[in-house]
Amino acid sequence: MVNLLSLSDLSLDEIDGILNRAQQILDMKERGWFAPKQTLVANLFFEPSTRTRFSFETAEKRLGFHVLNFSSQASSTQKGESLYDTVRTMQAIGAQAVVVRHRREGYYRELMRGIGIPVLNAGDGAGDHPTQALLDLLTLRQEFLLFKGLTVAIIGDLRYSRVARSDANVLSRLGCRVLLSGPEAWKNDSLPGDYVTVDEAVRAADAVIMLRIQHERHEQAMKMTKEAYHCRYGLTRERAAVMHPGSIIMHPGPINRGVELDGDLVESGRSRYFKQIGNGVAVRMASLEWALRIKKEAEENDRVAEKW
Amino acid sequence: MVNLLSLSDLSLDEIDGILNRAQQILDMKERGWFAPKQTLVANLFFEPSTRTRFSFETAEKRLGFHVLNFSSQASSTQKGESLYDTVRTMQAIGAQAVVVRHRREGYYRELMRGIGIPVLNAGDGAGDHPTQALLDLLTLRQEFLLFKGLTVAIIGDLRYSRVARSDANVLSRLGCRVLLSGPEAWKNDSLPGDYVTVDEAVRAADAVIMLRIQHERHEQAMKMTKEAYHCRYGLTRERAAVMHPGSIIMHPGPINRGVELDGDLVESGRSRYFKQIGNGVAVRMASLEWALRIKKEAEENDRVAEKW
């Protein structure tokens, strides 16, 4: 079964194919709305989410799919069913793919056997967030055309951000130079890239990705005020002023304005914040198409194999 | 950008146009279901709602729109994003209009700059509820054809009811005589109209609008029992018996039967309670069409202007 769990499982060719299709969708008139299909997709969100859930839901509706939405709140008294059984139930009800967000890193390992439909990972704890990485790649490619030789700075909560992990890994594979920066306590040795100061990172980068502080994953409250964080590790107006021409600012959202990023920079000419969100719908459409196409091809191969 | 925030922003001609269209929709076979469109609308409800949310959702679906539903519960851990950023995110995802209900009066003031899609106000604290006022107008017009010279009594929680405010203001502009009544402590000097006793109001009115007690907005619990309230300020069977021929009873819902209104009166011949709800879907369809049409016209004018 094909899944989209981490970009590490995809070849660079596969990633390139998804990005091409997403760009093609964006270039369509009306940004791509397709005829209604007899396809049912279930969104299973066990962690709160606004943008990712609505982005996937919009992607599904534009593809002409029917959508079932499940959120952890509505299932708080969920009677103790395992994630495996919930996904199998969705499959039995008729879902042809599931999109899952879950607090538990690697939640999908328990789904590797027995599930007959693609699982698209919409975030697993501090693990991965592959469609966020894809939309970041698309945003970078729209700007710079080539990844090779780009310098991308990833700044902030490197320890708990799944975006940092997904982005750093795939950018390295694509030949980007990855600069990492942020509070000493949040260093993460598993990430590929070079640690530098925030000022060095901002000055050198073609693209600066400011990470959201993952308050909900930290065991203890941050010991700094928001103002102190902004001043020491945030993208202040002063820091942004020394960014080199043509460089851009990105953020996975939701933004804490004035903390990770000066509020006015969000709407500035360098910011690609809202463009990233629009790109998110397109890469999710392309990802769903990709997973369902490979599933269909596999089923057809099975049928041909049976005949012989 | 055109918005529907308060009827005060609309001319009487614009209001008339929306009511005409709503009535036209009601007169259609099947009460108006339109072909699917490539239009996405997001409903953002930061306060609990049943009837208004489902009424808007139904209106959107009958118009052939795709719908995203966001409710405060599902975003309780909403990671501190501002309303402005949430609405901008919905726009970036592809929403072509947003419907917003929020506890904060005048929440929409922070949306006046930078948002490129219409905002339809589904209730702002004790502020306004323009589509409720529109459905009340439609209900009155179906009954009496003309507003001029009508006597409308608005009775109950005048202090915290956004329905009272929206209704009193637009009815005054339309030439109705507005009578106000209710507990002394809930008087509201900002409303146009004459204060009279409940008995006087009911006896004189062509239409009696009984308001729901806004328990959730009062800082302290009501000092009366429900029975005492009903007896002193409610529409009892005895009071209803002296209403003049042809007069009607209205209520924005949800009803506390036996408090604001005797339970049996809800289903009586004078009651337009359920008719109001049906009218609500039609005025919301007409309102959405109106906002999206003006937006489209503005965009086309911009394009023409650019060519010259």
Add this chain to the structure above:
Amino acid sequence: MVNLLSLSDLSLDEIDGILNRAQQILDMKERGWFAPKQTLVANLFFEPSTRTRFSFETAEKRLGFHVLNFSSQASSTQKGESLYDTVRTMQAIGAQAVVVRHRREGYYRELMRGIGIPVLNAGDGAGDHPTQALLDLLTLRQEFLLFKGLTVAIIGDLRYSRVARSDANVLSRLGCRVLLSGPEAWKNDSLPGDYVTVDEAVRAADAVIMLRIQHERHEQAMKMTKEAYHCRYGLTRERAAVMHPGSIIMHPGPINRGVELDGDLVESGRSRYFKQIGNGVAVRMASLEWALRIKKEAEENDRVAEKW
């Protein structure tokens, strides 16, 4: 008004008709997806539910209906509206049927007057769960073709399970031999059937229906460990080993693996667990069609009667 509240209200012919239609839907290519219709259905769930709600929602979408979803959580501050008023509101908004789950047994009695659209019961406290019984019947019929002479064991929480009640009653009417078993304290004298030991029940049965323990309805916590329950009253691998050839295992879900049922048995060749879920969508499609068809016929008869 026709409703689906309890199978006791339906003749065996009506039940047979619904099952035939459900099987017909399952035999269609693509398992039955119908053209979009101008039909609105509201799902009102006042108790948490995953599988039943998504099963109904999928059924409605496959029938081409538009869906409104209401769950108790989103209406926690539901401003005290009665169930009757909520359903009447849905009708006024334009819903042509409502699906209701409610904690209160027999909640539907307050809906018997004044509601003009069909009510489909998705579970009333420890009362009934007619569509679950229908999907159990369909599963049995697919396996054994005839009900007459079948031996069906229903094991576990007989006291609080609405599935037990709905199943035992209709299976008796259909000429099945019903065997009942479980903890002494959970005996339920209102159920038709013969009490036997778990071992006897399992050995004699053509189909074993293991019930979920309704923790949420018990006034006090179970005095046994899960392991002890499994050992004394659950379907262990040892017990399953003595089931006779061709016999099957069923469970209404969600399963507590290792309690009511050994986890591995769920995926075993005897298990019809996931097949039941798929059958659920089909019987709900057939049930909705049935209720709406009878409503339409009644309306047409009224119109003809008026002409005479």
